Amino acid sequence: MQSAKPLKGRIALVTGGSRGIGRVIALRLAAEGADVIINYLRRKSAAEETVREARELGVAAHAIKANLAEPDRIEAMFDEIEASFGRLDILINNAASGVARTALELDDRGWDWAMDINARAFLLCARRAAPLMKEGGKMVAISSLGSRLAWPIYTAVGVSKAALEALVRYLAIELAPRGISVNGVAPGAVESEALKLYTADQDMAQSSWQTTPAGRMVRAEDIAAVVAFLCSEQADMIRGQIIVIDGGVSLAPGSPPAADRDQGG
Amino acid sequence: MSVEVEETVKKIIARILRKSDLDFSPTATFKDLEADSLDIVQILIAIEDAYDIEIQDEALEGVSNMGDFIDHIERRIAEKG
Numbered sequence: 546m547q548s549a550k551p552l553k554g555r556i557a558l559v560t561g562g563s564r565g566i567g568r569v570i571a572l573r574l575a576a577e578g579a580d581v582i583i584n585y586l587r588r589k590s591a592a593e594e595t596v597r598e599a600r601e602l603g604v605a606a607h608a609i610k611a612n613l614a615e616p617d618r619i620e621a622m623f624d625e626i627e628a629s630f631g632r633l634d635i636l637i638n639n640a641a642s643g644v645a646r647t648a649l650e651l652d653d654r655g656w657d658w659a660m661d662i663n664a665r666a667f668l669l670c671a672r673r674a675a676p677l678m679k680e681g682g683k684m685v686a687i688s689s690l691g692s693r694l695a696w697p698i699y700t701a702v703g704v705s706k707a708a709l710e711a712l713v714r715y716l717a718i719e720l721a722p723r724g725i726s727v728n729g730v731a732p733g734a735v736e737s738e739a740l741k742l743y744t745a746d747q748d749m750a751q752s753s754w755q756t757t758p759a760g761r762m763v764r765a766e767d768i769a770a771v772v773a774f775l776c777s778e779q780a781d782m783i784r785g786q787i788i789v790i791d792g793g794v795s796l797a798p799g800s801p802p803a804a805d806r807d808q809g810g
Numbered sequence: 811m812s813v814e815v816e817e818t819v820k821k822i823i824a825r826i827l828r829k830s831d832l833d834f835s836p837t838a839t840f841k842d843l844e845a846d847s848l849d850i851v852q853i854l855i856a857i858e859d860a861y862d863i864e865i866q867d868e869a870l871e872g873v874s875n876m877g878d879f880i881d882h883i884e885r886r887i888a889e890k891g
Contacts, residue, residue, distance in 0.1 A: 587855060589864050612855060644848050655848055 550578030551777050556630050560584040560613060560670065561640030563592035566687065566735060566765045570637055573769035574776065575599040575606065579635060582626060583608045586640070613640050613666035614658060623673035633677040635776050638667040638686040638709070643702035651700050659701035664708035671716055671727075681724025683776045686713050687768070688731040688787055690795055706731075710787050717785030728775045728783055733791030735763045757792025815884050819876075822856045836877025843876075861887050 557574045561567040563585035571581045572595065581599050585592035585608060592608040599606035607629065611622040626633060642662045644655035667686055674684065688710050691703035710729055717727040734755070755762050767790055774780055775788070789795065824832035826849055834843060840850055854865050863886040873879050 587858055587864065612859075642851075658848055 548578075552635070552773070553578030555579040555634040555776075556582070556632060557635035557637060557776070558582040558584060558626065558633055558670075558674070559637040559639055560666070561586070562637070563588045563595050563608070566732075566768055567637070567639040568595045569765035570639060570687075570769045570772050571595055572598055572602070573766075573773050574635065574637075575602045575604045577773055577776075578604065579776075580605040580607075580630075582606075582630070584611055584613070584622060584640065586610070586612055613670075614642075614661040616669055619666065619669045619673070623670070623677075627677060631677075632679055633674050634680075634682045636670060636674040636682070636684045637772060638670060638684065640666065641687070641689075641702065643699075643705070645698040646700060647698055648700045655701050656704075659705040660708065663702060663705035664712060667709055667712055671712075671720075675720055675723060675725060678723065678725050682726075683780075684716065684720075684725060684727040685772050685775050686710070686727075686729040687772075688713075688729045690731050690733050690789065690791060692731060692787075694795065713787065714785040721784060726775070726781060726784055728780070728785065729787040730768055730771050730775070731787050731789050731791075732763050732768050733757070733789075733794050735765060735768065757794040758797060759792030759794075761792065763790055763792055812880075812884055815887070816880055818860060819857060819880055819883060822860065823853055826852045826856060834876050836875060836880075838876045839874065840876075857883060861890070863887055863890055 552574055555578070557571075557579040559567050559571040559574070559581060562571040562581070562583040568591070571583055575581050581604060583592050583595050583599075583606065589608070589610065592610075596606040596608050609622050609625055611618040613619055640662060643659040644651065646655055671684060674682070686709050688706045689702065691699045692706035692710050694703070696703065710731070713727055713729040720727055757763070771788055771790055775783065820832060820834070823843065823845070824830070827843060827845060845853070858865055861883070863883070865883070865886060869882065870879070873882055
């Protein structure tokens with residue numbers, strides 16, 4: 546019988562874990578018993594609130610401020626993790642940023658910003674995290690369906706997520722001999738503040754992404770559940786995969802949601 | 811406005827906007843300074859780092875120019891104590 550706290554005793558770092566999807570993932574891992582380290586960029590009060598909520602779940606929790614666009618800040622974050630905890634078992638690469646531009650509007654700085662935070666940061670974090678995973682570990686990168694589809698004004702993020710997914714595959718093979726599993730998840734449109742940034746001028750009310758064949762939009766909790774599974778021993782033989790979490794909408798973007806079909810007989 | 815805060819903010823904005831010599835009046839806006847949304851995010855990150863404060867995006871909705879912006883930063887510094 547599986548333990549109610551399958552991640553008890555594990556130490557997990559969730560980048561961008563103070564709010565949004567990262568916060569929900571951090572609290573899910575905490576609910577499954579993991580001690581959590583919450584990385585944040587700007588929202589100290591939100592990070593402290595997430596830490597408080599995690600501790601209420603009976604685990605240790607700690608917040609570390611670090612701008613993942615800057616390699617020296619990543620180094621400092623891992624120096625602190627190494628000094629305070631001595632090891633790491635789970636790395637969730639969730640922090641993401643970008644600029645809402647079409648390809649032709651995108652300038653070098655916007656490109657670099659998205660690539661640095663969304664793709665390079667995973668490489669730099671993995672490089673420091675792997676030696677801390679002394680008894681093996683799990684890495685999960687949060688990608689996006691924008692890595693393989695072309696959405697308006699999503700260029701920088703979409704391309705950086707494609708690089709992230711390729712990095713997942715390379716790290717999965719390179720780190721397998723160390724007992725480290727590396728995988729990713731690619732959600733479709735998720736109910737979140739970030740979604741508003743990229744859909745402000747579009748009629749989302751009519752979009753199939755809001756409904757999906759599964760009958761509803763993807764929620765942060767859906768992503769957290771898959772991430773927690775990928776962090777469990779049950780997922781040990783899944784390596785270098787990107788799990789799509791979109792309610793099936795990318796398979797049939799124009800199809801009506803399940804509820805409509807049911808009503809129509 | 812405090813001269814020290816004003817000078818620090820000007821230096822940060824000049825660095826982010828890659829301008830060797832930057833001066834602006836209190837009535838200047840980010841648009842006047844040709845700062846785009848990424849510039850503004852990076853300016854906020856740098857100022858928050860410099861003063862160990864948190865600037866809520868929502869609080870900036872009432873900020874119309876650089877004078878207001880620096881006043882807001884000074885209030886956040888004062889609140890921190």
